[in-house]
Amino acid sequence: MSEETAYLISDFFTYLLNGVAQGSIYALIALGYTMVYGIIKLINFAHGEFYMIGAFIGYFLISSGLPLYIALPAAMIGSGLVAVSVERLVYRPIRYAGRIPALITALGTSLFFQYLGQGTIGADPKAFPTAFENTTYQVGDVFISKIQIVIFLVTMVLMTGLWYVVTHTKIGKAMRATSFNMNAAELMGINTNRIVSFTFFVGASLAGAAGVLVGMYYNTVEPMMGLIPGLKAFIAAVLGGIGIIPGAVLGGLTLGIAENMVVGFWISTYRDAVAFAILILILLVKPAGLLGTNRKEKV
Amino acid sequence: MKLLGILIALLLTAGCQDKKADSAAAQKSENEITIGAVFAMTGPIASYGQESVNGIKMALEEVNQTPINGKTLKVLVEDNKGEPVESANAVRKLIDINKVDLILGSVASSNTLASAPIAQAAKVPLLTPASTNEKVTMTGDFIFRTCFTDNFQGVVMAKFAFTTLTKRKAAIIVDNSSDYSKGLQKVFKEEFNRLGGAVIQDNFTYTQKDTDFRSLLTKVKRADPDVIFLPGYYSEVGLILKQARSMGMEMPILGGDGWDSPKLQELAGPQGIKGNYISSHFSPDDVDPRVQKFVKDYMARYNEKPGAMAALGYDAVLVIADALKRAGSADSASLQKALANTVGFEGVTGAITIDANRNAQKSAVVLETTATGNIFNQKVNP
Numbered sequence: 006m007s008e009e010t011a012y013l014i015s016d017f018f019t020y021l022l023n024g025v026a027q028g029s030i031y032a033l034i035a036l037g038y039t040m041v042y043g044i045i046k047l048i049n050f051a052h053g054e055f056y057m058i059g060a061f062i063g064y065f066l067i068s069s070g071l072p073l074y075i076a077l078p079a080a081m082i083g084s085g086l087v088a089v090s091v092e093r094l095v096y097r098p099i100r101y102a103g104r105i106p107a108l109i110t111a112l113g114t115s116l117f118f119q120y121l122g123q124g125t126i127g128a129d130p131k132a133f134p135t136a137f138e139n140t141t142y143q144v145g146d147v148f149i150s151k152i153q154i155v156i157f158l159v160t161m162v163l164m165t166g167l168w169y170v171v172t173h174t175k176i177g178k179a180m181r182a183t184s185f186n187m188n189a190a191e192l193m194g195i196n197t198n199r200i201v202s203f204t205f206f207v208g209a210s211l212a213g214a215a216g217v218l219v220g221m222y223y224n225t226v227e228p229m230m231g232l233i234p235g236l237k238a239f240i241a242a243v244l245g246g247i248g249i250i251p252g253a254v255l256g257g258l259t260l261g262i263a264e265n266m267v268v269g270f271w272i273s274t275y276r277d278a279v280a281f282a283i284l285i286l287i288l289l290v291k292p293a294g295l296l297g298t299n300r301k302e303k304v
Numbered sequence: 305m306k307l308l309g310i311l312i313a314l315l316l317t318a319g320c321q322d323k324k325a326d327s328a329a330a331q332k333s334e335n336e337i338t339i340g341a342v343f344a345m346t347g348p349i350a351s352y353g354q355e356s357v358n359g360i361k362m363a364l365e366e367v368n369q370t371p372i373n374g375k376t377l378k379v380l381v382e383d384n385k386g387e388p389v390e391s392a393n394a395v396r397k398l399i400d401i402n403k404v405d406l407i408l409g410s411v412a413s414s415n416t417l418a419s420a421p422i423a424q425a426a427k428v429p430l431l432t433p434a435s436t437n438e439k440v441t442m443t444g445d446f447i448f449r450t451c452f453t454d455n456f457q458g459v460v461m462a463k464f465a466f467t468t469l470t471k472r473k474a475a476i477i478v479d480n481s482s483d484y485s486k487g488l489q490k491v492f493k494e495e496f497n498r499l500g501g502a503v504i505q506d507n508f509t510y511t512q513k514d515t516d517f518r519s520l521l522t523k524v525k526r527a528d529p530d531v532i533f534l535p536g537y538y539s540e541v542g543l544i545l546k547q548a549r550s551m552g553m554e555m556p557i558l559g560g561d562g563w564d565s566p567k568l569q570e571l572a573g574p575q576g577i578k579g580n581y582i583s584s585h586f587s588p589d590d591v592d593p594r595v596q597k598f599v600k601d602y603m604a605r606y607n608e609k610p611g612a613m614a615a616l617g618y619d620a621v622l623v624i625a626d627a628l629k630r631a632g633s634a635d636s637a638s639l640q641k642a643l644a645n646t647v648g649f650e651g652v653t654g655a656i657t658i659d660a661n662r663n664a665q666k667s668a669v670v671l672e673t674t675a676t677g678n679i680f681n682q683k684v685n686p
Contacts, residue, residue: 012526016522019518019519019522023518023522027516127350129347129539130567132567132570135573141550141551141552148552150550223515223516224542225542225543265516265518266519268520269519269522269523272507272509273480273508273509273514
């Protein structure tokens, strides 16, 4: 094997690794998008802000000296509660007003949180405190940092947990029923309002976890941080097939890996352009998304 | 109901008082020269704006101890939030409503570029203490700056990389969304090539607000440079430095005055910040007695070390005071002429001479970045 080929292979794995780390984050956020859409057909553009709120809760807790294993669950619960309140106060009153008013309301909520954050915390980026020593491991020519492994593990654990809740518990069954047909579910005695609240809670806690992980990975948090990842996660959800839980994961990883390959083998200026061109191509061939052949699995 | 009446009455009187205050501000006092200062007091580059205003206020107090031709200086601060549109609005307000004699501001070149045409059209002199982009003073003959330009800064860093660090193979990572960054890239590349060094041809670019640079840095690392030039702003630079070091890239990384903020130390972390160099306007470690007196006074007043922006703001006021003394009157034409004739004014950021293009010819400093702050390395004269 020539030196050139060896370089190419190790570079490929570096880009793949970076892509998986970034894709895991997209996937965690995309899950919330897809779950909420699955239940009430709302594209919740404020979802990126739940991620930002989670990041800030993590930032304040870790800054005050709490360890990660307390800060992470606290951030998840915190952004989950914010999401439940938003659903109760903002989305529920207009649930039957149609999809466009709901969409506009979601955009408004998103802007509200962005500017609330700028007004109260300030717009300048804050340095995220170090939660643990970030050792870097070298395998051949590929560098893996501890934080990348943590991101991957936390994502896997959370996704497995979600999968278990949705498929093996009573509330998961109720979620699936509500998603399938809300009126019928209600007639069967399911408290659908509670299920919607629960869905918002779970979706936002996953985003909150992603926020803390990103804060540690990139070492920075700011009130506008939810905008772009929120958009990318929405794309990831559509790419995988919106409303389908495994689709969100697949979509997130695909997008993350595609972006890093473009940066690595081509030029970062075209990162988003190429990543989105791939998205459009996939949607042209499979309009319902990668896993969107049938919608029985949706939640 | 009675309460409501009282409330309304109170509001009305408060309104009246406001009006009185406004008309007082609009009526120019005979014994005062008003300067409108447009800086980012909030927003992403707020630390730059706040520091500048600190320096300005301190200089103002010193200047006002001996009134110039019987007149004292007064500053009205407007917040532009670091945004071009807000800067333009602020300058229009200061000229139309407050009838200021002169505008001071802003920091970011994009902000000053947006507001300069308004000052030029109204023939009110505008002096920026810190905008380094070449285009700023090309707006017209009423636009001045008391800092060096990016052409000078890029040359300084190329020379430093080649001569002082004896590096021969440079990679340049550019913020594709910033004119400041692209301007510096061009100058650095030309000078480094002219000196005999090689610049890697690949395009290494990112955009503002990016957070993941690992794949980009993998590519840079593969090209194997012995020095990296990274002309960007501290928000992204901090992350790049941290990620580069965590990937085992130990070569020195060089930057410009966009790095010069205490935020950089926080964002890059102790590993990322070590062993890099920047060009800037001022160092509090400079042994020059004038600088040392300024640092001492500033620390007594604000309880922190002055950064480059504080020093630039301070110098800008002193340059204005100097011009006013020579102009004899505060009308805009004679003030413009006096500012243009500034020669060898000794400030804390170096000796300032305004050239034919209304740019300052002055020295730059090279600083080494460390976890505890930037350390003075050398002074470079034009």
